[in-house]
Amino acid sequence: MTFKEPHPSNEGRLETHIPLNSQSAQDLIATGNVAAIKDLVEHLRSRDYSIDQLCWLGSITTHRAEVKLSSGLLVFDHSIYAQTEDWELEFETKTVQRGEKDFKALLHSHQIPRRPAANKIERFCLAQGYQ
Numbered sequence: 001m002t003f004k005e006p007h008p009s010n011e012g013r014l015e016t017h018i019p020l021n022s023q024s025a026q027d028l029i030a031t032g033n034v035a036a037i038k039d040l041v042e043h044l045r046s047r048d049y050s051i052d053q054l055c056w057l058g059s060i061t062t063h064r065a066e067v068k069l070s071s072g073l074l075v076f077d078h079s080i081y082a083q084t085e086d087w088e089l090e091f092e093t094k095t096v097q098r099g100e101k102d103f104k105a106l107l108h109s110h111q112i113p114r115r116p117a118a119n120k121i122e123r124f125c126l127a128q129g130y131q
Helices: 021-029 040-044 097-108 120-128
Strands: 002-006 015-018 061-069 072-083 084-092
Touching: 072 097, 072 120, 084 097, 084 120
Parallel strands: none
Antiparallel strands: 002 015, 061 072, 072 084
């Protein structure tokens, strides 16, 4: 499970990865009881989030291919959610400025037009009918 929250510097998202065994994942999908995931509850409490405000919205399955480059990680995601499939090319770096510069150069060198898009969570919410 990946929990995403705004990054403290307002640059991107902070990702927390919480391992789930198969039974915990199935229980979460079946019941929507996010509070049953103890590691997530501990993480949220450590950041002063209210557990009572959590609710299960659904799931996203992402198949990922990664290529490590000198200035970051080039990622190709194929995501499936809410009867929707999409594909996304990302470039993950330590700094936004360097990532923007290198990603633009990469797109240009392969003649790939840049197409700004909502992030995966926003696309998921729109597909589910949330605004």
